[in-house]
Amino acid sequence: KAGVTQTPRYLIKTRGQQVTLSCSPISGHRSVSWYQQTPGQGLQFLFEYFSETQRNKGNFPGRFSGRQFSNSRSEMNVSTLELGDSALYLCASTFNFLTDTQYFGPGTRLTVL
Amino acid sequence: GNSVTQMEGPVTLSEEAFLTINCTYTATGYPSLFWYVQYPGEGLQLLLKATKADDKGSNKGFEATYRKETTSFHLEKGSVQVSDSAVYFCALSSDTGRRALTFGSGTRLQVQP
Numbered sequence: 031k032a033g034v035t036q037t038p039r040y041l042i043k044t045r046g047q048q049v050t051l052s053c054s055p056i057s058g059h060r061s062v063s064w065y066q067q068t069p070g071q072g073l074q075f076l077f078e079y080f081s082e083t084q085r086n087k088g089n090f091p092g093r094f095s096g097r098q099f100s101n102s103r104s105e106m107n108v109s110t111l112e113l114g115d116s117a118l119y120l121c122a123s124t125f126n127f128l129t130d131t132q133y134f135g136p137g138t139r140l141t142v143l
Numbered sequence: 144g145n146s147v148t149q150m151e152g153p154v155t156l157s158e159e160a161f162l163t164i165n166c167t168y169t170a171t172g173y174p175s176l177f178w179y180v181q182y183p184g185e186g187l188q189l190l191l192k193a194t195k196a197d198d199k200g201s202n203k204g205f206e207a208t209y210r211k212e213t214t215s216f217h218l219e220k221g222s223v224q225v226s227d228s229a230v231y232f233c234a235l236s237s238d239t240g241r242r243a244l245t246f247g248s249g250t251r252l253q254v255q256p
Contacts, residue, residue, distance in 0.1 A: 063242050073246035086243045130241040134186040
């Protein structure tokens, strides 16, 4: 069974631009969560989607948003990029709403210049 | 709020040495506890988990026991290998956010031949 896939793996953007990252969960998994990893703040939870609905949200500004499609694939969007948004963005999938074991993708490395 | 505290790294060991990475947590209710491992340039891999007090999670020679009385989940391995060199993250999921993991800051392990 294929793991969690994330595209693209690397992105370079400039301040003020917006970016969309994509995540395909493990087949059959219906919950997708997003995390930001930076050297200064470590790993921080962004949001979780299940059945196309946002179920939980971390403490990030409204510039960070996401959505989930009917096939469980998810996208996250960051608008008006800032230098501090440079990070590794990790997606994780879970089988259903009752379990808490998450399986992570390789991440998308975003660099904001 | 929830928090996870890990020992600072890097931890440098010789091959076949005994490993302990300390992890303590603060959480309300009955969290599940996890250890994840991150190899260079990759996402997170679930190493082991425990869902209730006195549970022992184990995988690939690594073990950790959920100690509610000391709010700890220390990672141990009896004999490390060079291939164990990676960053190890302790994490918890709480009753209020089962897929919103709270991570520790990570501990880098370097194993020398």
